[in-house]
Amino acid sequence: QVQLQESGPRLVKPSQTLSLTCTVTGDSISSGSFYWSWIRQPAGKGLEWIGHIYATGITDYNPSLKSRVTMSVDTSKNQFSLKLSYVAAADTAVYYCASEHGSLDHWGQGILVTVSS
Amino acid sequence: EIVLTQSPGTLSLSPGERATLSCRASQSVSGSYLAWYQQRPGQAPRLLIYGASSRFTGIPDRFSGYGSGTDFTLTISRLEPEDFAVYYCQQYGSSPSFGQGTKVEI
Numbered sequence: 001q002v003q004l005q006e007s008g009p010r011l012v013k014p015s016q017t018l019s020l021t022c023t024v025t026g027d028s029i030s031s032g033s034f035y036w037s038w039i040r041q042p043a044g045k046g047l048e049w050i051g052h053i054y055a056t057g058i059t060d061y062n063p064s065l066k067s068r069v070t071m072s073v074d075t076s077k078n079q080f081s082l083k084l085s086y087v088a089a090a091d092t093a094v095y096y097c098a099s100e101h102g103s104l105d106h107w108g109q110g111i112l113v114t115v116s117s
Numbered sequence: 118e119i120v121l122t123q124s125p126g127t128l129s130l131s132p133g134e135r136a137t138l139s140c141r142a143s144q145s146v147s148g149s150y151l152a153w154y155q156q157r158p159g160q161a162p163r164l165l166i167y168g169a170s171s172r173f174t175g176i177p178d179r180f181s182g183y184g185s186g187t188d189f190t191l192t193i194s195r196l197e198p199e200d201f202a203v204y205y206c207q208q209y210g211s212s213p214s215f216g217q218g219t220k221v222e223i
Contacts, residue, residue, distance in 0.1 A: 039140050047154075047162065047205055049213040063118070063212065096161055103152035103167035110161050 002026045002034070004097050012091075012115050018084040022097030022108060023077070030055045030075040035100040038071065038082045040093040041110075048093075052100050053080055087115045106107035119144055121216035128221045136193040138219045140206035145186045147210035153182055153191045156218075157180045164214050165204075168190060221223070 008020035020038075027033060034072040051061035053071040061069045069084040084091060092115045098104040120143040142149070149169035154162040159165055164173045166182035169189055177196040193200055201223055206216040 022123070023171045047207075047215040049207075049215065100209075102150055103164055103173075103207070104154070104162070105164055105167075105173070107161040107163065 002099050002100065004106060006095060006097050006108045006111040008111065010111065010113055012087055012113060013117050014088055014115055015086055016089050018091065018113055018115070020075040020082045020095055020097075020111065020113070021079050022081070023051070023079050024099075025078070027099070028075075029073055029078050029080060029088040033101070034105070036073065037098045037104060038105065039084070039098060039107075040056045040091075041096070042090075042093045043049045050082065050084075050095075055096075059079050089115050119164055119211055119214055120145065120209060121206055122215055123204075123206060123216035123217065123219045125219060126217075128219060129223070130196055130221065131223065132196050134189075134196050136200070137198055138204055138221075139192040139194075140184075140189040140191070140216050142189075142208060144189040146189075146208045149185050150208060150210035151182075151184065151189050151208065153180075154205045154207065154208045155200075155202050162205060164203055169210075193221075 003025045014016045035052040038050040053059045070084045073080045086097045094110040096110045098107045124139045127186040151169045156162040169181050170182045181192045186222045204221045205219045
């Protein structure tokens with residue numbers, strides 16, 4: 001079974017870049033079985049799809065975040081990453097990574113990232 | 118962008134009762150690419166239903182989904198204590214989007 005684990009800084013200053021990594025076990029990112037996705041959830045609010053990446057590096061991003069999002073994949077480490085630039089307080093949220101086969105089949109436990117000076 | 122509207126916002130029921138949750142899309146969801154997720158407090162969401170009506174691996178058969186086009190429904194036939202949670206629908210026919218959620222509470 002696929003398992004995912006988010007990691008990265010939990011506190012980011014306004015205007016800086018949020019950087020997170022998702023480590024995948026139980027499947028190879030390069031197998032082509034899934035897209036690899038990021039989703040976020042502000043405290044007490046709903047879910048927002050940020051975007052996804054395929055093993056080949058093909059990406060698709062939420063249009064509302066597209067100008068600030070970059071995703072990448074490191075098949076040698078079986079990891080994929082998210083960078084969100086020029087963050088503000090509104091970007092404070094729990095960030096989840098997930099495997100995507102259309103639907104989001106398996107999720108990481110999530111990591112709370114706070115944007116504050 | 119497809120906007121998903123879930124109703125009701127909150128559903129107050131008792132264990133053993135039947136829950137019916139609605140998800141309406143602002144335009145037709147292609148291929149019935151509609152999923153339902155359950156999120157318990159402090160936990161990540163988990164996939165229940167994909168393709169509008171297919172149960173994911175390990176999901177009990179008291180959960181069922183149906184619908185097509187713009188109207189979709191999740192039914193929980195007999196609520197168990199662990200089913201009291203927030204439920205989200207998601208479309209993945211175009212740029213993915215989520216509904217705002219329905220809370221099922223005692």
